[in-house]
Amino acid sequence: MKEYATGSTISAPPERVWAVLIDAAGYRDWNPEIIGIDGAFALGARITAHVRLGDGAVRLVPQRVVEFEPPRRMVWQGGLPLGLFVGRRTFTVTPVADGVEFHMHLRMSGPLSPMILKSVGDRQPEIDRFSAALKRRAETP
Numbered sequence: 001m002k003e004y005a006t007g008s009t010i011s012a013p014p015e016r017v018w019a020v021l022i023d024a025a026g027y028r029d030w031n032p033e034i035i036g037i038d039g040a041f042a043l044g045a046r047i048t049a050h051v052r053l054g055d056g057a058v059r060l061v062p063q064r065v066v067e068f069e070p071p072r073r074m075v076w077q078g079g080l081p082l083g084l085f086v087g088r089r090t091f092t093v094t095p096v097a098d099g100v101e102f103h104m105h106l107r108m109s110g111p112l113s114p115m116i117l118k119s120v121g122d123r124q125p126e127i128d129r130f131s132a133a134l135k136r137r138a139e140t141p
Contacts, residue, residue, distance in 0.1 A: 001113060004123050006131040007103040012138040014095050017102060018071030020138050021091060030137040033126040043068040047076065054121045061087070085110040104131060 010017055020026065024037035024047065035058065039047035042065060049061045067075035072093050079086040090105045106127055108117060 001107065001109040002117050003108075004106040004127050005103065006124075006127045007101060008131045008135045009096070009099060010102050010135045010138050011099040014071045014093050014100050017093050017100050017134070017138045020134060021074065021093070022070070030133050031130060032133055033130040041065055041068065041074065049076070052126065054123075054126060059120070063087075063089075079110060080112060083110050085112045085116050102131060102134060 020030070022041040024040050027034050027037045033052055034049050035052050036050035037047055038050075039045055041047065045065045045068075047063050047065065049063055051059050051061050053059060061078055063076040063078040065074065066077045067073055067090075074091045076089045077086065086107075086109050088107045088109075090103075090107075092101075092103045094101045094103075104127060106123060
């Protein structure tokens with residue numbers, strides 16, 4: 001199992017941050033890691049994330065939205081049958097005095113995870129760029 005986490009303090013209202021997070025079509029305009037989303041976010045929805053890896057390759061990653069609690073929490077999960085590989089991405093938006101605390105947690109597990117992790121490389125730089133890009137986008141009027 002491998003876990004990654006990122007976060008940032010964003011000077012924008014929770015509704016603004018949430019609106020950016022759930023605008024599937026808008027990801028291509030601001031996100032350096034997930035450069036596209038096919039589908040729309042809703043509880044139980046199937047989406048496909050176009051994920052840019054560290055080497056520049058783009059992988060299509062089918063996911064299901066397994067939690068959707070506007071404007072605070074969303075969880076995507078995907079992987080291989082029988083739990084051979086499970087990728088779970090959790091987004092949280094927590095109101096604070098001058099905006100929000102944003103956190104994203106990525107957990108990859110299952111018997112095939114060592115092989116898959118080797119093929120995708122270290123995801124930390126990419127998810128840190130996701131967090132920074134969300135901050136820039138949400139804080140831009």
